[in-house]
Amino acid sequence: xxxxxxxxxxxxELEHLTKRYPGAAEPAVDSVSMEIKAGETVIFVGPSxxxxxxxxxxxxxxxxxxxxxxxxxxxxxxxxxPVRLRRKVGYAxxxxxxxPHMTVAQNIALVPRMIGWGKGRIGDRVEELLDxxxxxxxxxxxxxxRQLSGGQQQRVGxxxxxxxxxxxxxxxxxxxxxxxxxxxxxxxxxxRLQRELHKTIVFVTHDFDEAIKLGDRIxxxxxxxxxxxxxxxxxxxxxxxxxxxxxxxxxxxALKRLSLxxxxxxxxxxxxxxxxxxxxxxxxxxxxxxxxxxxLLLDGRGRPYKWLRRGDMMRAKGSLARAGTPVSDTVTRxxxxxxxxxAVLTDNAGRVAVTGRHGEYTGVVDMETLMNSVHExxxxxxxxxxxxxxELEEIRADRTHAEQEGAVGGGRTA
Amino acid sequence: MTFWxxxxxxxxxxLADAYQHASAVFQCMVVATVIGVLIGVxxxxxxxxxxxxxxxxxxxxxxxxxxxxxxxxxxxGLGVPPTVIALTLYGLLPIVRNAIVxxxxxxxxxxxxxxxxxxxxxxxxxRVELPLAWPPILTGIxxxxxxxxxxxxxxxYASGPGLGxxxxxxxxxxxxxxxxxxVLAGTLGIVVLALLFDAAYVLIGRLTIPRGIRG
Numbered sequence: 173x174x175x176x177x178x179x180x181x182x183x184x185e186l187e188h189l190t191k192r193y194p195g196a197a198e199p200a201v202d203s204v205s206m207e208i209k210a211g212e213t214v215i216f217v218g219p220s221x222x223x224x225x226x227x228x229x230x231x232x233x234x235x236x237x238x239x240x241x242x243x244x245x246x247x248x249x250x251x252x253x254p255v256r257l258r259r260k261v262g263y264a265x266x267x268x269x270x271x272p273h274m275t276v277a278q279n280i281a282l283v284p285r286m287i288g289w290g291k292g293r294i295g296d297r298v299e300e301l302l303d304x305x306x307x308x309x310x311x312x313x314x315x316x317x318r319q320l321s322g323g324q325q326q327r328v329g330x331x332x333x334x335x336x337x338x339x340x341x342x343x344x345x346x347x348x349x350x351x352x353x354x355x356x357x358x359x360x361x362x363x364r365l366q367r368e369l370h371k372t373i374v375f376v377t378h379d380f381d382e383a384i385k386l387g388d389r390i391x392x393x394x395x396x397x398x399x400x401x402x403x404x405x406x407x408x409x410x411x412x413x414x415x416x417x418x419x420x421x422x423x424x425x426a427l428k429r430l431s432l433x434x435x436x437x438x439x440x441x442x443x444x445x446x447x448x449x450x451x452x453x454x455x456x457x458x459x460x461x462x463x464x465x466x467x468l469l470l471d472g473r474g475r476p477y478k479w480l481r482r483g484d485m486m487r488a489k490g491s492l493a494r495a496g497t498p499v500s501d502t503v504t505r506x507x508x509x510x511x512x513x514x515a516v517l518t519d520n521a522g523r524v525a526v527t528g529r530h531g532e533y534t535g536v537v538d539m540e541t542l543m544n545s546v547h548e549x550x551x552x553x554x555x556x557x558x559x560x561x562x563e564l565e566e567i568r569a570d571r572t573h574a575e576q577e578g579a580v581g582g583g584r585t586a
Numbered sequence: 587m588t589f590w591x592x593x594x595x596x597x598x599x600x601l602a603d604a605y606q607h608a609s610a611v612f613q614c615m616v617v618a619t620v621i622g623v624l625i626g627v628x629x630x631x632x633x634x635x636x637x638x639x640x641x642x643x644x645x646x647x648x649x650x651x652x653x654x655x656x657x658x659x660x661x662x663g664l665g666v667p668p669t670v671i672a673l674t675l676y677g678l679l680p681i682v683r684n685a686i687v688x689x690x691x692x693x694x695x696x697x698x699x700x701x702x703x704x705x706x707x708x709x710x711x712x713r714v715e716l717p718l719a720w721p722p723i724l725t726g727i728x729x730x731x732x733x734x735x736x737x738x739x740x741x742x743y744a745s746g747p748g749l750g751x752x753x754x755x756x757x758x759x760x761x762x763x764x765x766x767x768x769v770l771a772g773t774l775g776i777v778v779l780a781l782l783f784d785a786a787y788v789l790i791g792r793l794t795i796p797r798g799i800r801g
Binding site: 234267316332342 | 701709
């Protein structure tokens with residue numbers, strides 16, 4: 173395998189990959205061929221028992237294929253030592269699979285230790301990874317898995333998979349066992365990570381919404397891992413290949429479209445902000461000069477804390493501690509428009525604060541911005557679909573034309 | 587002569603017997619643990635091999651200890667050899683069974699994860715499966731030790747070492763004035779030894795079971 177730099181993935185090619193269990197009439201996975209580009213996130217989605225997990229596990233040969241080839245970055249890995257292969261392919265599973273008798277740091281350090289990194293380098297790497305997945309190294313370093321919440325365990329699981337900086341990351345329903353809110357956060361985190369790392373990720377899920385949110389391309393699989401459609405989320409939503417795919421996409425394609433766009437892609441407006449240290453007079457001035465009727469109070473670390481309105485200030489008799497409405501919900505720049513819409517709808521003033529990586533304030537999204545963006549999106553989709561339709565018609569017309577010509581030509585030579 | 591006077595006058599002999607008793611049990615336990623865990627490691631993955639190992643060792647346990655030693659004497663003679671062989675064989679069952687149960691009880695997802703991140707099967711066994719199976723294995727070792735404490739007393743029948751000699755001497759001279767004292771001293775000595783060993787195991791458990799999986 174060519175040595176890949178730390179920030180780029182490797183391409184994966186599956187060629188007629190097949191798994192046949194002895195005694196079974198039909199193969200569990202039947203001749204899957206696909207090409208996954210370096211740095212791409214590909215999601216395998218399909219009903220339970222369709223062989224998506226088996227296909228994934230054949231990539232690191234946890235399940236040995238009975239036919240076909242696997243190539244990673246052009247190198248045929250179908251017959252190399254599986255242990256050597258797996259150390260270059262990160263692997264994260266449902267419920268994290270952390271070893272309960274090892275601390276968080278020991279769990280993350282496993283692969284680097286096995287490939288013989290020095291102590292100092294491993295230590296630095298563990299700290300770096302904990303920070304990367306959003307856990308405070310000082311606090312979590314020495315904890316045991318059972319002392320962590322499900323979401324935290326999953327973060328450590330991802331950190332462990334990334335430990336030796338493998339170009340490829342395989343994820344087998346990693347967020348299947350956590351609650352919906354945590355899952356949402358973990359998905360956002362993964363998107364952020366992937367933007368920094370550009371790994372090649374193959375991700376298995378049965379949740380189509382998750383697939384839309386995370387995937388650069390989605391492979392919708394039917395039984396025996398036959399590929400029903402392998403395309404971008406936009407294409408699958410607007411142009412499902414057949415009834416199976418559209419059945420899987422389900423109702424509400426327009427709403428799902430919202431999951432494809434991120435807060436970062438729409439216009440984030442600002443709003444006046446103040447901190448606890450600002451004198452009251454200045455806060456009043458800001459309120460008056462900004463033309464809006466509220467300002468956002470940030471806490472000591474720059475995170476949104478409270479919305480302050482003019483009336484609030486009067487009622488609280490100038491005490492910041494008592495004034496205003498606490499900020500109930502925020503979204504990150506990686507959150508989908510769907511999340512943002514949810515937050516905006518539940519907020520009584522119809523806006524939500526956008527936060528950065530450490531929860532610090534970066535802007536505001538409001539109802540108007542969302543509506544405009546959605547209209548634009550749907551309009552663009554409609555145009556694209558029409559164009560596609562048009563192309564299809566042209567091809568069909570060409571074909572009919574050619575056939576007619578062919579018939580005439582045939583008549584001439586006869 | 588009261589029991590206490592008896593203890594006072596024979597304490598050197600008793601201590602020597604107690605030491606030999608403890609030493610025999612300890613050494614046989616080490617051997618039984620190594621063999622038992624090995625059998626467990628070799629057989630736990632296969633349904634029939636694991637069951638065969640458990641059945642064989644439990645069949646061994648049904649042989650009365652006196653008969654077992656009696657059967658061994660023609661082959662290996664008197665003294666230490668039959669004692670060591672019998673104790674080791676008897677010590678196997680709880681260890682083999684708990685090793686198999688413990689190793690089979692490791693969450694398959696963890697085994698999958700261990701293999702998936704690139705552990706060879708030896709690494710996986712040593713770093714993941716055995717540490718996770720260690721608490722039940724240690725329980726097996728504890729049970730074995732308690733059992734061997736009693737069985738070791740029978741070894742005196744084959745001129746083996748230990749506190750059994752005291753008991754057998756007492757039984758042989760029933761009616762004499764020290765007979766009861768001898769039996770009592772031997773028996774109580776074994777009980778005390780068993781308690782001391784058990785305390786040691788609690789300590790070993792504290793020291794060797796990782797904090798992350800301690801109950």
